Amino acid sequence: MGQRCIACGEPAGYNRAVVDTVGGVRVGALCVNCERAEFGRSLERGRWRGVDGCAFCDRDGFYALPQWVPDCRRDDAALVSTVAYEVTEATATVCDEHLHALRDDPPRDDRTRK
Numbered sequence: 444m445g446q447r448c449i450a451c452g453e454p455a456g457y458n459r460a461v462v463d464t465v466g467g468v469r470v471g472a473l474c475v476n477c478e479r480a481e482f483g484r485s486l487e488r489g490r491w492r493g494v495d496g497c498a499f500c501d502r503d504g505f506y507a508l509p510q511w512v513p514d515c516r517r518d519d520a521a522l523v524s525t526v527a528y529e530v531t532e533a534t535a536t537v538c539d540e541h542l543h544a545l546r547d548d549p550p551r552d553d554r555t556r557k
């Protein structure tokens with residue numbers, strides 16, 4: 444499953460998804476390292492329920508950053524583990540401008556690939 448981090452372009456694993464809140468479509472992912480670099484622990488600890496719109500400015504939050512949550516379920520005989528995300532009112536969101544700011548973070552090393 445190739446889901447790459449929108450900020451560093453590396454495989455993001457199951458940390459956070461980036462979801463278009465209008466279409467409900469997942470547009471990317473954010474890896475642990477980039478989340479820490481950009482947000483510190485504020486996404487984990489913040490009280491986003493009371494925040495209307497973008498986490499950084501007063502524009503609308505077009506993109507939600509929900510956490511992937513592993514889930515184990517019994518399915519007949521087998522134990523099925525899935526990973527899912529859920530966008531709720533407590534999920535932090537950013538506007539399109541600030542999503543671009545995450546993407547356009549200057550590279551930390553010399554990269555030639557696009």
Ligand SMILES: [Zn+2]
Pocket residue numbers: 448449450451452453473474475476477478
């Ligand atoms: Zn990253």
Ligand SMILES: [Zn+2]
Pocket residue numbers: 497498499500501502537538539540541
């Ligand atoms: Zn913003």
